Amino acid sequence: MADYSVPRRLAAEALGTAFLVATVVGSGIMAETLTPDKAVALLGNTLPTGAILVVLITVLAPVSGAHFNPAVTLVFTASRQLSVRLAGFYIAAQILGGIVGTITAHAMFGQALVQASVHIRTGAAQWLSEGVATFGLVAVILAGARFERKAVPWLVGLYITAAYWFTASTSFANPAVAVARSLTNSFSGIRAADLPGFVAAEMAGAFIAAAVMSWLLTPATTIAQTERARS
Template identity: 50%
Template sequence: MLRKKFLGEFIGTATLVATVVGSGIMATNLSADLGIDLLINTVATVFVLYILITLLAPISGAHFNPLVSAIAYLRKELTAAHTIYFFIAQILGGSLGAMIANLMFEHPAIDPSQNVRDGANLLLGEVVASAGLIFIIFIAIKQGIDKKIPRLVAAWIGAAYFFTSSTSFANPAVTIARSLTDSFSGIKFSSVPAFIAAQIVGAALGYAGFKTLTSKSKSGK
């Protein structure tokens, strides 16, 4: 069972990153307009997220994101060992996905990004994107509408691509993987640690918001 979950997270994260990176490269090949490039990147990501979460949720839970797995561990839904396995699967899968996308477009398999993404405004964007993602997932679970999570997550990420300054990475494994491509969707490795720190802060805030809204008051209301 663990092997299937590991494989589900590996394949899911690999496919997600291959889509993000591949559609980013294709977009820049097709258009010099950054707005159109972002739209192409967004549409491809939204569609693949819906597909992957729908199909792989029954197998692995379809986390594809260390933030989600870490909170699942805190909620005692995963053991420490399973959480580490998930982290490994997500990071390795994401890295492979980036390399596959690079190779599909005749780039070097590992093509370190030179796209510096620095600044407090971008980090705030990551806090917002990550907080919203975590809040949506766990409040949907709490409300018993798990089957709507594929649509809800895809919709949030699609919207956050456009309304956050960082274009919504919201995922440490994907952030690491995107440092391997010097393309539209890339991020220079030196920018990765700050992005991941912002994502962790956002996840903590999102989960705190979820707990606050769903906890019962002393009066039971």
């Protein structure tokens, strides 16, 4: 990744998260407008989300790393690939970008710019789903970055496309996106009261994935070299 200035990196994170959320919310509004069938509407929400992730990560990863997700940012911060100070700026940019994305989607469809969602998404099954979804997302990112960095945009886009359908929560897997989706009462919304459970589950899934992948992706030769260096 080239050495881009902090303002440019923050702009990339904000812009990317804004487009991601605008796609999630906008495609949800379009889907429920076009069909009363919830399965078809979910498909109409899923495909654009997976597609936009491929595009956004491809074009913005060289600038900021294309996190668009506080959970991903904190995992990279914990592994010392990002400073705590810069991580705070990243997260602020992501949350702000997500909110702008929701407002923009509403504006494009002629709806109230900010809405209080009444969509109930709570309970053990939903929280487990978010933990599993975020675990898988972080695992895919870490393994992809290790073995096939150029494929990461496709890996993430395809994973989220799949996770929409195999998780009960439809795979938010992103605290910034969850916050932004609490401001829409459309197909993709979530009640603000349900945010703490989602965010806690997402963070737990992210850090469990980081720990598991740190062990899984460490070759035996590296372990042996470390042990010899200590002896």
